[in-house]
Amino acid sequence: MDVPITLRVDGRDCDVTVDTRTTLLDALRERLGVTSPKKGCDHGQCGSCTVLLDGRRHLTCLALAVAYDGADITTASGLAEADQDALHPVQQAFLDHDGYQCGYCTPGQVCSAVGMLEEVKEGHPSQATADLEAEPELTDDEIRERMSGNLCRCGAYVGILDAIRETSGRTS
Amino acid sequence: MSAQSKEQPTQQATEPVAPRSMGTAHDRVDGLEKVTGRAAYAVEHTADDPLHVWLVQSTVAKGRVLRVDTGLALAHPGVVSVVDHTTAAKLEDTENAELAILQDDAVGFRGQIVALVLAETPEAAREGAALVSVHYEEQPHEAELREDNATYRPDHVNPELETDTEEGDVETALREAEVVVAQTYRTPYEHNSPMEPHATLATWAESAEDSGDSVVLDLYDSTQGVVGVVSALAPMLGLQPEQIRVRAPYVGGGFGSKGQPHSHVMAAALAARAARGRPVKLAVTRQQMFALTGYRTATISHFRLGARADGTLLAIEHRVQEQTSAIVEFAEQTASPTRMMYAAPHRRTSHRLARLDVAVPSWMRAPGEMPGMFAQEVAMDELAEACALDPIELRVRNEPDVDPETGRPFNNRRLVECLQRGAERFGWASRPRESRGRREGDWWVGTGVASATYPMMTMPGNSARVRSLGRGRYSVSIGSVDIGTGARTVLQQIAADALAREPHDIDLEIADSSLPPASVAGGSSGTSSWGGAIVAAAQRFRADHGESPDAGPETTASATANPAEATHALHSFGAVFAEVRIHRWTGEIRVPRLLGVYSVGRVINPMTARSQFLGGLVMGLSSGLFEESWRDPRFGHIVTQDLASYHVASHADVLDVQAEWLDEEDHLATPMGSRGIGEIGIVGTAAAVANAAYHATGVRVRSLPVTADRFLEVPGSRI
Numbered sequence: 001m002d003v004p005i006t007l008r009v010d011g012r013d014c015d016v017t018v019d020t021r022t023t024l025l026d027a028l029r030e031r032l033g034v035t036s037p038k039k040g041c042d043h044g045q046c047g048s049c050t051v052l053l054d055g056r057r058h059l060t061c062l063a064l065a066v067a068y069d070g071a072d073i074t075t076a077s078g079l080a081e082a083d084q085d086a087l088h089p090v091q092q093a094f095l096d097h098d099g100y101q102c103g104y105c106t107p108g109q110v111c112s113a114v115g116m117l118e119e120v121k122e123g124h125p126s127q128a129t130a131d132l133e134a135e136p137e138l139t140d141d142e143i144r145e146r147m148s149g150n151l152c153r154c155g156a157y158v159g160i161l162d163a164i165r166e167t168s169g170r171t172s
Numbered sequence: 173m174s175a176q177s178k179e180q181p182t183q184q185a186t187e188p189v190a191p192r193s194m195g196t197a198h199d200r201v202d203g204l205e206k207v208t209g210r211a212a213y214a215v216e217h218t219a220d221d222p223l224h225v226w227l228v229q230s231t232v233a234k235g236r237v238l239r240v241d242t243g244l245a246l247a248h249p250g251v252v253s254v255v256d257h258t259t260a261a262k263l264e265d266t267e268n269a270e271l272a273i274l275q276d277d278a279v280g281f282r283g284q285i286v287a288l289v290l291a292e293t294p295e296a297a298r299e300g301a302a303l304v305s306v307h308y309e310e311q312p313h314e315a316e317l318r319e320d321n322a323t324y325r326p327d328h329v330n331p332e333l334e335t336d337t338e339e340g341d342v343e344t345a346l347r348e349a350e351v352v353v354a355q356t357y358r359t360p361y362e363h364n365s366p367m368e369p370h371a372t373l374a375t376w377a378e379s380a381e382d383s384g385d386s387v388v389l390d391l392y393d394s395t396q397g398v399v400g401v402v403s404a405l406a407p408m409l410g411l412q413p414e415q416i417r418v419r420a421p422y423v424g425g426g427f428g429s430k431g432q433p434h435s436h437v438m439a440a441a442l443a444a445r446a447a448r449g450r451p452v453k454l455a456v457t458r459q460q461m462f463a464l465t466g467y468r469t470a471t472i473s474h475f476r477l478g479a480r481a482d483g484t485l486l487a488i489e490h491r492v493q494e495q496t497s498a499i500v501e502f503a504e505q506t507a508s509p510t511r512m513m514y515a516a517p518h519r520r521t522s523h524r525l526a527r528l529d530v531a532v533p534s535w536m537r538a539p540g541e542m543p544g545m546f547a548q549e550v551a552m553d554e555l556a557e558a559c560a561l562d563p564i565e566l567r568v569r570n571e572p573d574v575d576p577e578t579g580r581p582f583n584n585r586r587l588v589e590c591l592q593r594g595a596e597r598f599g600w601a602s603r604p605r606e607s608r609g610r611r612e613g614d615w616w617v618g619t620g621v622a623s624a625t626y627p628m629m630t631m632p633g634n635s636a637r638v639r640s641l642g643r644g645r646y647s648v649s650i651g652s653v654d655i656g657t658g659a660r661t662v663l664q665q666i667a668a669d670a671l672a673r674e675p676h677d678i679d680l681e682i683a684d685s686s687l688p689p690a691s692v693a694g695g696s697s698g699t700s701s702w703g704g705a706i707v708a709a710a711q712r713f714r715a716d717h718g719e720s721p722d723a724g725p726e727t728t729a730s731a732t733a734n735p736a737e738a739t740h741a742l743h744s745f746g747a748v749f750a751e752v753r754i755h756r757w758t759g760e761i762r763v764p765r766l767l768g769v770y771s772v773g774r775v776i777n778p779m780t781a782r783s784q785f786l787g788g789l790v791m792g793l794s795s796g797l798f799e800e801s802w803r804d805p806r807f808g809h810i811v812t813q814d815l816a817s818y819h820v821a822s823h824a825d826v827l828d829v830q831a832e833w834l835d836e837e838d839h840l841a842t843p844m845g846s847r848g849i850g851e852i853g854i855v856g857t858a859a860a861v862a863n864a865a866y867h868a869t870g871v872r873v874r875s876l877p878v879t880a881d882r883f884l885e886v887p888g889s890r891i
Contacts, residue, residue, distance in 0.1 A: 021295040030224075030294055035216040036209025038424070040367045041458040045815040048367060076209040091207040095199055098783045102656025103206030104368040104424025110207055147823040151815060153367045153425050154656050155790025156783060157826040 005069040009034055010078025018065040025049045027065035028073070036075035036107045040151070047150030050108035050115075051075050057115025059149075076107030079114060090114050093163035101154035109150045113164050116146045120168075138168045181635035181688065182729040184708035186843035193665040193675050194844060197779035201661045201680075202422075202654070211422040214371040214394040219451035222373070223252060225443045226297035227436065227460060228287035228304045230279045233313035233808030234529040237277040240287055241305040248303055250296025253446060256287040261445050264410040269499040270532045271408060271438045279308065280499035281531050282315075282808040283463025285435050288443050290452065313529035316805035317470050322493035322526040329503040329523050330539055337511055337577075340518030342476075345487035349478030353554045357475060357547035358875035359858075361801035361810070362468040363461070363818055364536045368424020370394050370465045371455040372440035378449030388415040389441055393433070396426040397692035398651050398685040399633070401433045405441060418685040423655040427791070428535030429466045430655065431694040436464055462813035466534030467801065469494040471506050473547035478518075483559040483566045485516040490548065495526040495533070502533045505540030509625055509855075510548050512741065515572035530808055535694060537791060538851040541626055542858075549622035549859035550874060553866065557607075563621050563863070564591045564600070575741030583742045583840045586771035587623055590747040590834065594621070594769040597832070598749040608870040615753040615762075616883075618868025622856035624746035624768070628838075628847040630737075631691030634705035635730040638671070638713040641679065642723030646671055648709075649681040652690035652702040657850060658780030659698055665776055666703040666844055670710035672719070688728055696744075696848025699776065700841065704731040707843045736840040744847045746770040748789070748856045752864035759880035763793055763861060766829045768853055773838035774845035781849055785831035788853015793829070794821035796858035797877050 001020045006013060009032060018027050025042070028034040028051075037060050040048030044062040051060055052074040060073075079088040090113045093099070100106040120142070125132045128145035136142060143164050144157075152160065205211035230237075242254040260274035273285045287304050291297035314321065326335055346352055373392040388411055395401050398418040406413045423430065440454040456464060471494045478487035490510040496502050507521035536542070556563040568588050574581050595601065603619045604610055610617045636650040648667040654660040660682060668675040681687055691701050708731035717725045736742065751765040768789050775781045798819035802811045812818045831853070837845030862873050865883075873882050 019293060019295045021299070022293075026294055029216070033218065035212065038209070038213070038368065039455070040369070040424075041815050043458065043814055043816070045458075046367065076207065080204075080208045085204060087204070087207065094207045095203045098200070098779050100203075100206055100656075101658070101780075101783055101787060102367065102423065102425040103202070103211055104213065104366075104656075106206050107209030110209075141824075144823040144826070151367065151820060151822055153365055153427070153791075153820060154783070155787035155794075155821065155826070157790060157821075157823050158786050158829050159783060161823070 003066050005066060007068065008072040010075055020066050022065045023061050024063040024065045024068055025060035028060060034075060036077040038104050038107060040105065047112060048105050048108040050111045050150065052111055052115055057112050076110045079110065088114065090163065090167050093167045097159040097162040099159035099163040100156050105150060105152045109152065109160055112147060112150045117168060138170060140165065182712055182727065183732050184712040184729040185732045186704060186707045186711060188839045188845065189669050189707055189843050191669060191774065193668045194776045195774060198661055198665060198675060198777050200658055200780065201664060213368055213422045213424055214392045214420065215373045215453045215455050217373055217392045219373055219453065222451040222453050223290045223292065223447050224294045224297040225440065225452050225454040226289045226301035227285050227439060228289065228301045228306065229460065229463060230282055230284045230286045232279055232308045232310045233282040233315055235279045235308045235310040237279060237286055237306060238309055239307040245289055245300040245303040248296060248300050250292040251300035252290045252292065254287055254289050254304060255442060255446050260442050263408045265407045268404065268408065270435055271404060271433065273435045273438050274442060281497060281529055283531055285439055288439055290443055290447060313808055315528050315530050315803060315808035317495040317526050317528065319472060319493055322495065322524050324525045324527055326501060326503040326523065326525055329505040333505050333508055336522040338520045342487045342489050342518045342520045345518035346476055346478040349486050350481040351479045351555065351558045353475065353477040353551055353558060355475055355551060355554060355874055357473045357550055359471045359543040359546055360876055361470045361803060362536055362795060362799050363801050364427040364429035364466060365818065365820060366425030366427055366429060368394055369456045369458055369461055370430060370434065370436055372437050373451060373453050374440040374444035375451040376444040376447065376449065387417045389444065391418045393418050393420055393437060394423050394430055395420050395433065396423065396430040396653055396655050396694055398653060398683060399689045400692050401437060402685045404433050405438065409441060419683060420653045421683045423653055426655045427537045428539065428694060431535045431692050434465045458815060459813045462810040463531045466532065468536035468539065469504050469533045471504065471543040473506060473544065475547055475551040477551055477555050479555060479559065481559065483555065483561045483569050485514055485570045487518040488514065488516045489520045492523045495528050497530050497532045498527045500532045504543065506544040508540045509544045511577040512575050512743065513548060513623065513625060514570040515576060519576065530803065538626060538854050541851065541855045545624065545855045546859045546876060549856050550862050553620065553863040554872065564595055567591060567623055578741050580739060580741045583628065583736065583740045584836065584838055585743065585745060586834055587745040590745055590769045590771055593834065594747040594749050594767055598767050600749065607867045614756050616756055616868040617751065617753050618864045619749065619751050620860045620863030620867055622748050622859035622863060624748055624852050624856035626696055626744050626848065626852040626855055628742035628744060628841050629695045629697040630704060630734060631697050631701040634690050634701045635688040635728055636705040636709040637688050637726055637728040638709040639726035640717065640721040640723055644673055645677050645679065646673065647679045647681065648706060649687045650690045650702050650705060651685055651687040652682050652698060653693050654682065655693050657693065657698065657784060658777060659693065661780060662699055662776050663702060663706060667706050667710060670707045696850040696852065699846060700848055703844050704842055707731065740840055742841055744770065744772045744852050746852050748860040750860040750864040752861060752868050754865060754868050754883050759883035761797060761865065761878060761880060764827045766793060768831045770831065770833045770852060771836060772833055772849050772852065773836060773841050773847035775833055776844060776846050782831055784849050785853045786829055788851065789829050789831060789857055790821055790826055792854040792857020793826065793861065795876060796861035797825065800877050
């Protein structure tokens, strides 16, 4: 069954007709031509499809598009100002620390890192947080734990950690 | 464009290139595209009104397709057609049984492609594939690798190496040896699992019959080698090579699994042919990859080391048992590093296979070296223990003067320096001599070491084109592929130095089969092979056209064969150090420190090279701790067919991982002074982890992965 929905993607309102079986990821990639979110597994196991959805990091492969009518989505492409190619600080740090190789998981890693840093600011604890009452401190172990939903088969984890640590304002 | 690829390149002997950009860090030239996601991978290229293809796979391991019921599928809204063995175009050559899909009713393994569904949307294609009903006549199959069925002797092992070797009298030497280690080591099935699943966008020109020399089949493919795709497909499809164009501007990793086309590429070609002018998109699912896109065979390594009491090796025997598929033979060269690694007067190696009714195994990062060096380097650790020697000292005592396999001098064997430099940096000297000698709280702590090696290879069939754009700018073209290695960046640096210009003066064109041909991004041979061709073309160009040419002149050249390949044994070496902590109550295993030190010739770009080494070490760590595919022999399929059940290392698993390299240049290897770096990082790493785990706990793990359950009976861990 086809259903018309509206998505706001990287600041642009998009009307799109989706099949009720269409995932948010396929709505973006196949129907809107927005290929910044990648399809690595289609099962919520790799994180390549991560976007910021209404400000939170979100897997688009585990979401049916029809349930997200009106959602505001920011992809890694949208994090950079398209007209000037001005990168988000997280993206610049990925470049500076070579936090990627093939680039396929990278947009998801970038969106996940941006969302994760916001979660820490809001005081969300993680599995690695010792004191659930205190402000979480973004240690290396916290970064690793919070980023573990984003797999990188090239093994760029060391550079990604360096990039996120630098962006968070903490030194090693 | 096709005219250019037919042009005969000049053969040019190369001279060493003076390094200016080479040796300095350069950011990846395609970084902005990657961190924004704007880089377009195979099926992300825009296509006009494409059809979507979904694969239907066999549910039996061996048998015949009796009937394919397509009625329900065709009745599903959006489904356009179903292609099966009764309707697919006939191929002109079916010798490659992996690629010759849909040609007859035979099923050779579970998961084989038995039909294709073409539909207007991915959702309809997927549903259509679920609605195709395939009826089989099932036949008995064999899908389990065992010591009693891995008895078949292949004619050679990958790529064209001897199956067996024998030197001296191993049995007598083992009888006379004062110390003998005789153990069996195992590595599991492993799947390459690049983050971008294999995918192909294919268009078959509508008026193919009268198209003459022009492109008939146009592909964007996620491949490690565009030329390899053309040369595999063209004869099968009855096309001239110039009639197929393959582009792969961005490839989301491969690790060998995209080194040669697998059956989905042919599926895309056949679907495109059936679609008559409409582009088709075929994206292999993560689950399908576990049956269709290659994997590393499980291996069984029977090792016997015989030595004097002082650790001097007298005899090395390495008997390998592993599997191939019945439909296509692939024999992993697991014993190959055993032939050249250590000195010993008596040596015997062999490979025997089980031919199973299973998916086709293929290249996975460091085929041969990865499983073979796991076995050898754990065996060496056991020998060191038996001789009461430091593991590094044992290796130093068994350094050969010349290559034991060929008798030739090594190009520059610096294994001992790698071990010593690593020991210094890692703090090796402070380790307790005995295993189970250090506990911190609830954690046993140990350190381990292993050697690494990888052959230095250059591939034939490369040429490059250099054209002057005037004002000191050049266009440099070669059909090589950057699968994430940094080739696009590094080749620009090589071209700049070879033309005595700056990297920003070079317009580099790659990843297109219409460019001068390039060999596969595999065997750690890419930079050496493509870079050599670029240097040849640049040096020829400068000889013919001088240093300040106007815009226009161009030269296409290939490098002549490297004479050192006939006179020297060309290898890279390394040493891997691991610290392992094992929880005394749960057996949980963590690797807080991992260090690799490498001798690889000149490192052309320290930034991308470090990432390559670290990536190899991380994949080695992953194989050491997690990776294991399980096949159910009753049905013949891999059960762990997704990333939730086939575990690879994640952020939380990767702690302090470091890599460094010795300062060197190797002009016996390439005019750049470099050797390859893509694979050596995975070699020996799992052995270092297993050896460290032994040092921590006294429990010797001889089969990968090293998992928590192995340590639940550690003496002293129970109350």
